[in-house]
Amino acid sequence: LLPPADLLLWDGISLFSRGDWSGARDRLLGALRSHREVRGQKLRCGKQCGIQGGKWLEEVVLERADCLVSCERIGLGEPTRYRLTRDTERNFHRATPYNYLQVAHYRLEELNEAAAAAFTFYLRNPHHQQIQDDVIRFRSMKGVREKSFRDLEEPNHVTLFTQAVSLLSEGKIKSAVGRLEESLTLFLSAQEDCRSLCEGTQEQENEVHRDISEVIAEYYIQVLQCKQRCVLEDSYKGQKHPREDTMISLLTLLEEGYAKLENWESANQIARSLLLFHPQNKTIQERIYHYKKKSYGQNSIKPRKSVAGYVHRTLEEKKLLYYAMENLGISFQDPDFWTPDEIVPESLRETVTVALTPNQMNGTMRVTMDGVISKEECKALLSLTKEAAGSGDVLRWRRSPHTPYERIQGLGVLRALQMASSGALDSSQAQLYYHTSERARVLTQFYFETKKLHFSYTQLVCQSAIEGEQEGRTDLSHPVQADNCELDTEEKECYREPPAYVHRDYSGLLYLNEDFQGGDLFFTAMDGTTVTAELHPSCGRLVLFSSGGENAHGVRAVTGGKRCAIEMWFTESAEHADQERSRAKALVGDGDLSQESSESENTKNIRETGRDGRSASDSEKPTGRSHRRSSGRSFKDEL
Ligand SMILES: O=C(O)CCC(=O)C(=O)O
Numbered sequence: 001l002l003p004p005a006d007l008l009l010w011d012g013i014s015l016f017s018r019g020d021w022s023g024a025r026d027r028l029l030g031a032l033r034s035h036r037e038v039r040g041q042k043l044r045c046g047k048q049c050g051i052q053g054g055k056w057l058e059e060v061v062l063e064r065a066d067c068l069v070s071c072e073r074i075g076l077g078e079p080t081r082y083r084l085t086r087d088t089e090r091n092f093h094r095a096t097p098y099n100y101l102q103v104a105h106y107r108l109e110e111l112n113e114a115a116a117a118a119f120t121f122y123l124r125n126p127h128h129q130q131i132q133d134d135v136i137r138f139r140s141m142k143g144v145r146e147k148s149f150r151d152l153e154e155p156n157h158v159t160l161f162t163q164a165v166s167l168l169s170e171g172k173i174k175s176a177v178g179r180l181e182e183s184l185t186l187f188l189s190a191q192e193d194c195r196s197l198c199e200g201t202q203e204q205e206n207e208v209h210r211d212i213s214e215v216i217a218e219y220y221i222q223v224l225q226c227k228q229r230c231v232l233e234d235s236y237k238g239q240k241h242p243r244e245d246t247m248i249s250l251l252t253l254l255e256e257g258y259a260k261l262e263n264w265e266s267a268n269q270i271a272r273s274l275l276l277f278h279p280q281n282k283t284i285q286e287r288i289y290h291y292k293k294k295s296y297g298q299n300s301i302k303p304r305k306s307v308a309g310y311v312h313r314t315l316e317e318k319k320l321l322y323y324a325m326e327n328l329g330i331s332f333q334d335p336d337f338w339t340p341d342e343i344v345p346e347s348l349r350e351t352v353t354v355a356l357t358p359n360q361m362n363g364t365m366r367v368t369m370d371g372v373i374s375k376e377e378c379k380a381l382l383s384l385t386k387e388a389a390g391s392g393d394v395l396r397w398r399r400s401p402h403t404p405y406e407r408i409q410g411l412g413v414l415r416a417l418q419m420a421s422s423g424a425l426d427s428s429q430a431q432l433y434y435h436t437s438e439r440a441r442v443l444t445q446f447y448f449e450t451k452k453l454h455f456s457y458t459q460l461v462c463q464s465a466i467e468g469e470q471e472g473r474t475d476l477s478h479p480v481q482a483d484n485c486e487l488d489t490e491e492k493e494c495y496r497e498p499p500a501y502v503h504r505d506y507s508g509l510l511y512l513n514e515d516f517q518g519g520d521l522f523f524t525a526m527d528g529t530t531v532t533a534e535l536h537p538s539c540g541r542l543v544l545f546s547s548g549g550e551n552a553h554g555v556r557a558v559t560g561g562k563r564c565a566i567e568m569w570f571t572e573s574a575e576h577a578d579q580e581r582s583r584a585k586a587l588v589g590d591g592d593l594s595q596e597s598s599e600s601e602n603t604k605n606i607r608e609t610g611r612d613g614r615s616a617s618d619s620e621k622p623t624g625r626s627h628r629r630s631s632g633r634s635f636k637d638e639l
């Protein structure tokens with residue numbers, strides 16, 4: 001039996017601080033091993049102490065408690081010995097031992113081990129400045145193999161998945177499918193393990209004596225929330241890509257593999273399993289029809305049992321959690337994109353959907369969402385621009401700097417709020433402007449899994465076609481450009497240097513209307529001419545993209561009517577945050593109780609961020625809609 005993990009960890013850290021590198025390394029490795037050992041034993045006990053049906057609840061609970069305690073005692077000793085405090089548990093969760101370990105390995109000149117430990121920590125703390133630098137340093141060191149940059153805690157199902165992806169690209173379909181099947185099995189069993197540990201001990205913060213059912217309900221909700229988060233736990237850890245659903249990615253590839261192998265029955269079965277996540281999806285239905293024809297109308301094919309079980313169970317849990325959310329006032333962040341509307345109570349239902357996925361837009365870092373604001377909200381914001389135009393010189397219509405055929409009008413957030421406080425604008429509309437942009441910021445942060453984003457600039461802009469001057473027009477409303485770099489279409493390069501706004505990291509365009517001619521937004525390759533995606537604005541439609549050359553874009557001529565949008569640019573760098581924004585924030589009284597969060601907080605927020613981008617500890621105000629709705633789910637993904 002290994003010494004307890006916390007003892008080894010603190011021992012290791014103390015040897016570390018005294019410069020005893022080999023002692024530190026051995027203790028830290030021991031701590032990781034011991035932590036794993038306890039986890040394994042708890043899993044074994046959990047299985048061994050299964051619940052038998054047909055008994056009273058009290059009897060079941062007491063029996064299981066007795067069984068668990070004695071099973072763990074035999075395997076691990078007294079509970080006081082192996083149970084970790086929440087802090088220590090969090091340290092293991094964040095892979096902190098690896099951060100010490102990488103330094104110890106480095107000092108001991110074990111460079112490949114050091115690189116692996118550093119990389120492992122980095123993946124779980126991608127915004128940690130020091131580890132970013134360390135990984136870069138290791139990469140430039142001679143004698144460190146590329147292979148060493150690997151995740152020492154990578155779940156086996158991820159390893160297999162990655163192997164399968166490269167096998168598929170090499171055309172080795174059979175082996176790929178084998179790997180994917182194995183990966184699916186392992187993913188499901190990893191989920192079981194993660195979920196079963198949710199029932200382990202939890203430290204309670206403020207114990208007061210309350211009604212037994214209240215206490216049980218609260219504890220049970222905690223357990224359910226923990227189980228729901230297991231999906232995030234077992235998802236692929238990498239950066240620079242929006243998070244995808246592990247199960248859906250797995251099944252999609254698997255179906256593709258079976259189809260390539262012309263194993264129509266299996267392809268059909270997997271497609272039917274996928275359909276459980278998106279029952280209305282036309283393309284899956286078509287593929288099923290196609291497979292059915294290929295296998296001569298085989299009609300009795302059902303979804304995979306394991307997948308159906310997975311979907312059924314998680315939906316049952318979500319129902320309970322949404323019930324608790326509606327009636328007991330608990331907060332629940334649904335980690336899944338695909339939860340069907342029927343599961344969510346009417347009052348909590350949100351309308352934001354992903355209208356175009358990055359894939360459908362032929363890029364990785366671009367997405368289009370619909371329903372981000374309601375029709376009434378569009379109307380209110382549009383009337384803000386009308387009033388603003390009538391009330392002052394700065395906001396009067398002027399000729400567009402981009403084209404002689406259009407006039408343009410712009411209004412900043414701070415300006416709007418200031419005008420509202422002097423009575424020149426409707427104050428609730430000005431506030432709505434603020435909260436709407438805030439909503440877009442949170443969605444960007446959530447969808448691209450970035451660290452905290454700050455506003456770099458915000459503007460409500462309308463362009464309108466000058467009547468009678470549109471004949472024979474061939475120019476654009478807004479020429480093709482990138483938002484944070486100088487686009488050189490000859491060289492197909494984009495230079496991130498002044499005069500470009502180099503601090504912009506993400507761009508957001510929230511459209512307020514659709515009743516005008518022309519004015520489509522389009523994306524091009526860096527040549528400025530090859531169009532890769534094009535869309536017409538509409539009320540509540542939000543287009544988000546990274547601001548670099550990978551997202552060169554322009555706007556087609558507005559040849560009739562008025563086109564209005566809120567343009568937003570976000571930066572990851574707090575130093576370059578828009579000063580006006582903090583004054584605007586003060587004006588709306590949006591107190592930031594969450595404070596400037598520390599590095600660790602930041603990382604934690606991202607892991608715990610729900611579908612509306614709000615973490616449990618995030619006390620930012622709801623965004624213009626009722627609190628209930630904004631703390632609910634916020635968008636669902638279409639395939
Ligand atoms: O209004 C739009 O759709 C795009 C405007 C734009 O790209 C910009 O102002 O940088």
Ligand SMILES: [Fe+2]
Pocket residue numbers: 481482483553
């Ligand atoms: Fe732009």
